[in-house]
Amino acid sequence: MNDEVTDLYQEVILDHSRNPRNFGPAEGADLSAKGNNPLCGDRVTIFLKLNGDRISEVKFDARGCAISLASASMMTEMIKGKSIEEAKTLFRKFLALVTGENEIGAGPDLADLKTLSGVSRFPTRIKCATLSWHAMVGALNGIDEEIKTE
Numbered sequence: 582m583n584d585e586v587t588d589l590y591q592e593v594i595l596d597h598s599r600n601p602r603n604f605g606p607a608e609g610a611d612l613s614a615k616g617n618n619p620l621c622g623d624r625v626t627i628f629l630k631l632n633g634d635r636i637s638e639v640k641f642d643a644r645g646c647a648i649s650l651a652s653a654s655m656m657t658e659m660i661k662g663k664s665i666e667e668a669k670t671l672f673r674k675f676l677a678l679v680t681g682e683n684e685i686g687a688g689p690d691l692a693d694l695k696t697l698s699g700v701s702r703f704p705t706r707i708k709c710a711t712l713s714w715h716a717m718v719g720a721l722n723g724i725d726e727e728i729k730t731e
């Protein structure tokens with residue numbers, strides 16, 4: 582990846598981590614789940630409101646590193662308005678991207694999430710990037726207990 586692209590990617594990640602979108606607890610959520618990264622103890626809670634099988638609102642509350650906050654922020658923007666199945670499919674694609682199974686650009690619908698593809702070279706950072714996603718899918722699957730990235 583050339584330096585300009587790397588800089589752009591870092592800018593997008595920094596912007597989302599400093600000004601996370603859809604941040605804060607949600608009143609009256611239909612579904613919620615907590616995620617925990619045992620490597621660092623950072624936590625995230627995802628709140629979802631549904632309209633039929635569509636995600637009409639999504640918020641998150643978290644304490645975590647820049648990568649985890651940026652990933653959660655981008656995720657909330659991406660899954661709002663999606664159906665439950667579409668959100669789960671997006672999770673699978675994102676997982677493939679950050680674990681290095683996808684070539685960059687292979688998932689046109691991943692948009693800004695592609696800026697996180699660099700974590701594939703750092704196994705511990707993959708957990709940071711996927712923390713909120715595991716919690717989101719856990720919420721959709723009705724899992725009650727805290728979801729770990731392990």
Ligand code: FES
Nearest residue numbers: 621623646649709
């Ligand atoms: Fe804790 Fe990244 S260091 S989630």
